[in-house]
Amino acid sequence: MEKFGYAQGQKFDTYASRLMPREEYFTSGHRSCQGCGEALAVRWVTKAIGKDAIIAHATGCMEIVSSGWPQTAWMHPWIHVAFENTSAVASGIETALKILHRKGKLKGDMPKVVAMGGDGGTTDIGLQSLSGALERGHNFTYVCWDNEAYMNTGIQRSSSTPYGAMTTTSPPGKMSIGQATQKKNMVAIAVAHGIPYVATASPSYIFDLYFKVRKALETPGPAYIHVLSVCPTGWRSATELSVRLGRLAVETGVFPLFEVENGKYRLTVEPPKLRPVQDYLKPQGRFRHLRDKERAFIQKHTLAQYELLLQKCGAAYPEFPVLTEETEEEKE
């Protein structure tokens, strides 16, 4: 996989674009925005899921663009109930499958159960039901589409919005730099539940994403996948840059791709060299107002977080970018 593939040369399946499934389970004709990274992620996650599955989806962008009655973009059996309860709905589906199977009412293989929600539906309002479902150990996979704000309702901040980002409810101003808090570490929260499989993924790394979804589905018990989904509408970025931005998030260390299998961390995409975060921030209008001081702070924070992750992974340190403190001093 390009020059940096799966770490440590572990055994893994060979993927090539021509060998990927041609079936579409998230069909064209849905109403997502141009350049939507999330719709791309949904398309590839559903391909990885395959036919034999039931999906519960939270209210949010992907629900609203895909399920306006009488149309649907979903080829799977699919249910939407509300914003904060998709993990509970999935718990019910998984439980019902169990009893129906035991009673002989359901023949053949057990369908996979997948719950999906945006970052608001996962890290904010849906956190309780997700935590409950993870703790109870239902055999299901939760996929979070993280576009880092409430995009569907008009780009309001969520707890997953990164530091400094401009949203309609975290606007920069005389007294504000934009989002004043750091992005909630949802992956660490999932890991803390002691579930067998947790991973981050990105539609800019299709094979990595595909591989992780397969692994999550095949793992008995709960699995959690956190997908960074570039949102040109909310991030104020050019629509043709979505895949590129997803790659820059990984290459700068802002959103590292890794998995946690039974508590063991492993970096799945290891950039040999980290780019400065400025490369990631610059194409996005939501960071336009940031001064060098804040940009330097983001750079520092990103590297610190990345180092912590590398420690957990026991991975080799890549070449880190030179911190831009001089720039800061120059200004002053």
Place this chain on the structure above:
Amino acid sequence: MAHRVGMEVSIAVSHAVQMSRAEAIAAYPITPQTHIVEHLSTMVANGELDAEFVNVESEHSAMSTCIGMSATGARTYTATSSQGLALMNEILFIVSALRLPIVMTVANRALSGPLSIWNDHGDIMAARDIGWVQIFVENGQEAFDHSVMAFKIAENHNVLLPTIINLDGFILSHVVEAMEFPEQEMVDKFLPPYHPMFSLDPKNPVTMGAFAMPEVYTEVKMGHQMALTGAYEHILKVWKEWGDLTGRHYKPVEKYKTDGAKILLLTMGCLSEVAEVAVDEMRDAGLEVGLLKLRMWRPFPFADLRNAVGGAKHLIVIDRALSLGGAAPPVLAEVRSAFYAMRGRPQTSSFVIGLGGRDVAPGDFKKIVAQAQEEAQQKPTEEYHIYGVRG
């Protein structure tokens, strides 16, 4: 053969759910509903009920999990009370719109604040318009019978609506009563296994819970309204079938000593038994008083109520909930609108009693009747009375 048992009503309800062969249960503990789900989880643990029991982390998740269970095709049950019902509120509307036949027992309890674990009907009245079938029961036998019948009503393909059985918290749920239990064989014949019309099945994928644009929302709600009002005749059919099997027949509005009555009390839930004692005593004293007991709350049995009133001139409506700042407490509001367009309609008086577990004795009904009679001669000054407020 049916056999007689003496049992706490909550436990009887859990037996009714067991005999109905519920397959999936999700519940969260809240007083005074707890005994029902405790016993159900014991039955599951002992293998006496072949079902899956999920201990969820809130009532909101309880109802959401029930949605997943029912949508996948399992016969689904839960129980709650008060704050729990209020926390579920958002999801309750969605269950009925998704037409999922979940059965729920609500052990009625006052809503906070101030916090009260004791009985009134404030919880269910706040969830009055959720679009479910809603039945009130009066005693343990009714609680058992209606818990079984609820599954048959809800799962009827002409109904497909979730159903709530309301039983008064503590004063009914925690009381030991004599009841008649049918044989499992009879229940199995009466209630065949659940066959969903649609379910979440990869072999036949469907999208559930699509959103509606303004062009269709009204039509969907109209369909919901027609389903709920249309459920009436199917409910009556199920009740008749049960009556033929057990000898216990139920009506939407039950009459007690209404022949020749000039004054009628109207009650819901287990207060009706107290009111019966009061009516007996007033009849002995020569007062022409009778009692109407409202069993079916949704769909509201307008025609049955009009017919049941007969020639009575004065109807005294007893509520166990408030509509603060409004024109009428919930039951009165329905009753008044049932009679408003009718010529020669009876006069209505309204009393709110038994809030937050305040005890109601037969003597209270006598006082209420006396006060209502006295006020009937005068111009009405208040829309309704909150009875027994201490000075």
